[in-house]
Each structure stands twice: as structure tokens, then as C-alpha cells.
Amino acid sequence: xxxxxxxxxxxxxxxxxxxxxxxxxxxxxxxxxxxxxxxxxxxxxxxxxxxxxxxxxxxxxxxxxxxxxxxxxxxxxxxxxxxxxxxxxxxxxxxxxxxxxxxxxxxxxxxxxxxxxxxxxxxxxxxxxxxxxxxxxxxxxxxxxxxxxxxxxxxxxxxxxxxxxxxxxxxxxxxxxxxxxxxxxxxxx
Numbered sequence: 001x002x003x004x005x006x007x008x009x010x011x012x013x014x015x016x017x018x019x020x021x022x023x024x025x026x027x028x029x030x031x032x033x034x035x036x037x038x039x040x041x042x043x044x045x046x047x048x049x050x051x052x053x054x055x056x057x058x059x060x061x062x063x064x065x066x067x068x069x070x071x072x073x074x075x076x077x078x079x080x081x082x083x084x085x086x087x088x089x090x091x092x093x094x095x096x097x098x099x100x101x102x103x104x105x106x107x108x109x110x111x112x113x114x115x116x117x118x119x120x121x122x123x124x125x126x127x128x129x130x131x132x133x134x135x136x137x138x139x140x141x142x143x144x145x146x147x148x149x150x151x152x153x154x155x156x157x158x159x160x161x162x163x164x165x166x167x168x169x170x171x172x173x174x175x176x177x178x179x180x181x182x183x184x185x186x187x188x189x
Contacts, residue, residue: 008141019085035164037126037177040114045130046181051111052101063127063180064156066092066163067099069108072120077103085122086170092126092163117174126163129156132180 040047052061066089068077079097082089107115117123160177167175 002131002136030065035161035177037164038114039179040176041179041181042112043181045180047111048127059090062094062128064129064159065094066124066126066167067094069105069110069123069125070121071105071116073122074104074108076103082120086167088166088169089124092159092166100188104173112176112178114176114178122173124163124167124170124173125178126160126167126175127178127180128160132182 016044042051042086048063049061068082068086068089069075070077076099077085079095080102084092103111105120106116112125162178164175169174
């Protein structure tokens with residue numbers, strides 16, 4: 001009970017101080033050496049989840065994966081379309097994804113808090129694994145087993161590095177790493 005009261009008081013205190021919880025949610029952590037991403041953020045996990053579930057029927061959101069978006073035509077590319085343009089991206093895509101998200105370039109930029117390139121064209125959006133706010137942006141891991149969490153974090157970082165390495169082979173594609181804070185996550189029952 002005392003813990004609950006402390007949490008409520010801390011929340012009220014931060015609101016009284018004028019802190020914006022969404023601004024606090026945009027915590028970035030350092031890229032791996034030699035990674036040159038443009039950074040973006042969904043600011044909240046639930047807005048990331050809602051974006052996918054409202055724009056794609058019967059599809060859950062995926063993270064630690066890449067998608068291509070054509071800013072010229074405001075077109076979200078399917079797996080097949082992406083493979084036709086950039087087949088080396090296969091290891092970081094959702095296999096056989098036929099998703100189509102109907103969103104304008106401006107809406108996408110506002111949602112992801114990114115600045116689009118001045119020249120229209122293809123961009124890669126790498127949705128990174130969700131991060132915890134109270135740990136300075138460490139990856140969120142299921143369970144408390146340190147070895148498992150460390151192993152998962154290494155796998156996620158390696159996949160992110162692989163996505164970066166692959167996309168640099170396509171210099172015509174601008175690439176963004178989208179951070180997804182765990183802020184706003186709804187626990188599963």
C-alpha cells in the first residue's frame with residue numbers, strides 16, 4: 001500500500017513540475033559503433049501497437065524488423081515488393097508480410113517523430129525492440145533471468161547491426177531506427 005501511495009505521489013509530483021511524460025519517454029541510447037541511423041520514436045508502446053492494429057486488419061505489430069516506405073507515393077511496401085527492390089533485407093523483414101498501411105508521408109513522419117529526406121524516395125524503418133524508461137533505454141526483456149535477458153539483448157543488438165549493415169549496401173535508401181519505449185505497454189493476462 002505504501003508503495004502504491006509513493007508511486008501516485010511521484011506521478012502527481014512530476015505532473016505538477018510540468019514534466020511531459022511523452023517527452024520523457026523519448027529516451028535514446030547510443031548506437032553501436034559504426035551505426036549511422038537517423039533516430040525516431042513512437043513515444044509510447046500503445047501508440048505503436050495502435051498504429052499497426054488500426055491500419056492493418058488482423059495484424060499484430062512486429063518489432064526488431066524493417067519495413068520499406070516509399071515517400072514519393074506514400075506507399076508501405078509489402079514483403080514481395082521489398083524483395084524485388086532490396087532482396088538482401090530478407091533477414092530483417094517479416095517473412096511473407098503482405099501488410100499495406102494507408103498513411104501519408106506527413107502522417108508517418110509525425111507519428112515516428114522523424115524528418116523525411118528532402119528528396120522523395122524509399123526509406124527503411126527499423127522498429128527496434130521496446131526499451132525500458134527507468135533503465136536509461138535498455139531493451140525490455142521478458143523474465144528476470146539475467147543470462148536469458150543478456151542473450152536476448154545481444155541477439156537484438158546483432159539483428160539491429162545486421163539491418164544497418166544491409167541497408168548501407170543500398171545507399172539510395174535512407175534508414176531510420178525507431179525506438180519504441182515500453183511506456184504505455186498493457187500487460188498480457
